[in-house]
Amino acid sequence: MKKAVLMLLVIALLVFPFAALGQTMEPYETIDLDLSQMSGTIAYAQVYQMISDPEAYVGKIIRMAGYFDVFEDMDTGIVYTSCIIPDAAACCAQGFEFVWAGDHAWPEAYPEPGTYLTVTGRFETYLEDDWLYIHLVDADVDWEAEN
Amino acid sequence: MNVFQQLQMYLAMPFVQYALIVGTLIALCSSLLGVTLVLKRFSFIGDGLSHVAFGAMAIAGVLRLTNEMLFVLPVTVLCAVLLLRTGQNAKIKGDAAIAMISVGALAIGYMLLNLFPTSSNVSSDVCTSLFGSTSILTLTQLEVWLCIGLSVAVVVIFLLFYNKIFAVTFDEDFARAAGVKAEAYNLLIAVVVAVIIVLAMNLVGSLLISALIIFPAVSAMRLFRSFKGVTVCSAILSVSCALIGMLVSILGSTPVGSTIVAVDIAAFLVFSLLARLGVNRRKA
Numbered sequence: 001m002k003k004a005v006l007m008l009l010v011i012a013l014l015v016f017p018f019a020a021l022g023q024t025m026e027p028y029e030t031i032d033l034d035l036s037q038m039s040g041t042i043a044y045a046q047v048y049q050m051i052s053d054p055e056a057y058v059g060k061i062i063r064m065a066g067y068f069d070v071f072e073d074m075d076t077g078i079v080y081t082s083c084i085i086p087d088a089a090a091c092c093a094q095g096f097e098f099v100w101a102g103d104h105a106w107p108e109a110y111p112e113p114g115t116y117l118t119v120t121g122r123f124e125t126y127l128e129d130d131w132l133y134i135h136l137v138d139a140d141v142d143w144e145a146e147n
Numbered sequence: 148m149n150v151f152q153q154l155q156m157y158l159a160m161p162f163v164q165y166a167l168i169v170g171t172l173i174a175l176c177s178s179l180l181g182v183t184l185v186l187k188r189f190s191f192i193g194d195g196l197s198h199v200a201f202g203a204m205a206i207a208g209v210l211r212l213t214n215e216m217l218f219v220l221p222v223t224v225l226c227a228v229l230l231l232r233t234g235q236n237a238k239i240k241g242d243a244a245i246a247m248i249s250v251g252a253l254a255i256g257y258m259l260l261n262l263f264p265t266s267s268n269v270s271s272d273v274c275t276s277l278f279g280s281t282s283i284l285t286l287t288q289l290e291v292w293l294c295i296g297l298s299v300a301v302v303v304i305f306l307l308f309y310n311k312i313f314a315v316t317f318d319e320d321f322a323r324a325a326g327v328k329a330e331a332y333n334l335l336i337a338v339v340v341a342v343i344i345v346l347a348m349n350l351v352g353s354l355l356i357s358a359l360i361i362f363p364a365v366s367a368m369r370l371f372r373s374f375k376g377v378t379v380c381s382a383i384l385s386v387s388c389a390l391i392g393m394l395v396s397i398l399g400s401t402p403v404g405s406t407i408v409a410v411d412i413a414a415f416l417v418f419s420l421l422a423r424l425g426v427n428r429r430k431a
Contacts, residue, residue, distance in 0.1 A: 038157075039153075039157075039397055039398055039399065039400040040400035041284065041400050041402075041403065042160070042163070042397050044284075045162055045163075046160070046162075049162055052287075
């Protein structure tokens with residue numbers, strides 16, 4: 001009996017962290033466009049379509065997997081984080097800027113540039129210096145930490 | 148999600164449908180004229196003109212033209228005509244003229260792209276132009292309609308002038324003696340080849356266009372002997388290879404252009420093997 005209880009306890013301890021992790025990774029119940037499930041070639045082309053015609057995708061929940069990249073504007077101090085998808089020939093790349101939901105200290109909380117990550121967020125457009133930009137807001141960001 | 152479900156999802160996407168339609172039409176057009184070019188020993192003209200198209204595309208980029216094809220097409224057609232005329236009566240003849248125009252255009256194009264970059268990533272622009280990258284999956288609706296219109300024009304011209312093209316391809320002197328205006332038809336072939344090259348830049352990029360023109364024709368020649376048999380086989384083979392290549396590329400995340408050419412190479416090896424195994428060359 002004691003062994004059975006001990007076993008259940010061990011299983012519960014093992015499962016609980018993953019269940020909790022699952023909840024933080026899945027804040028969005030439905031994903032409108034899951035680029036992470038598409039082949040690299042199609043994902044690249046799909047991102048190109050979204051950049052070419054952003055109005056058609058505003059408000060949609062997008063999930064994408066790609067490489068983390070960052071640009072820090074020295075004049076304004078604003079840090080722009082993005083997820084980049086390279087094409088199959090590896091010479092071109094498309095991607096989205098994302099705004100991570102919650103408070104996360106830069107650069108401590110962020111992964112190293114080049115880290116492969118998954119970003120889920122709402123597709124929005126914004127104007128800056130009369131230029132139309134696109135980004136994923138309220139983004140959930142997930143990556144595998146290096147051991 | 149299994150492969151078939153994934154394929155079903157991709158095929159529902161408009162830009163994939165556009166790519167398959169345009170890719171099929173380009174493959175069909177390139178195979179039709181490919182037979183003529185191979186038989187006339189003009190295989191390398193395709194390569195030379197594709198480099199010219201690259202140079203023209205660089206100039207179009209520097210001039211910030213919204214539709215590059217409207218500039219690239221006339222320039223490539225002009226060079227095709229010049230190449231053909233130089234081949235007939237000029238001091239610099241044949242392969243030397245092609246090589247000069249080819250590398251000259253490539254060098255000027257690359258230099259212009261570096262001097263007047265249209266984006267922050269010059270290597271990406273060059274790579275896209277040379278190897279096609281995913282150009283075929285990023286066509287605008289205008290480009291799709293332009294490709295369809297030009298492809299239909301190429302097929303109609305080929306069918307209308309099939310007998311004359313056949314005559315000029317096999318024996319130009321005899322054709323001339325029989326009253327066929329060989330020079331005019333050579334000019335027509337050059338113009339049509341230039342159109343095909345500009346179209347095919349979207350599919351495989353300028354460095355790989357020759358493969359699209361030559362491989363299906365040479366493969367078909369392994370098994371068939373008549374002009375009609377080779378042309379029909381070449382067209383079917385080219386379209387099949389392009390479709391298989393595009394599907395493999397979108398499912399396997401490989402570059403579109405080089406995957407299509409790899410499938411063309413595989414088809415050539417299979418046809419060569421069949422020919423060696425004694426599958427008779429038929430007059431179809």
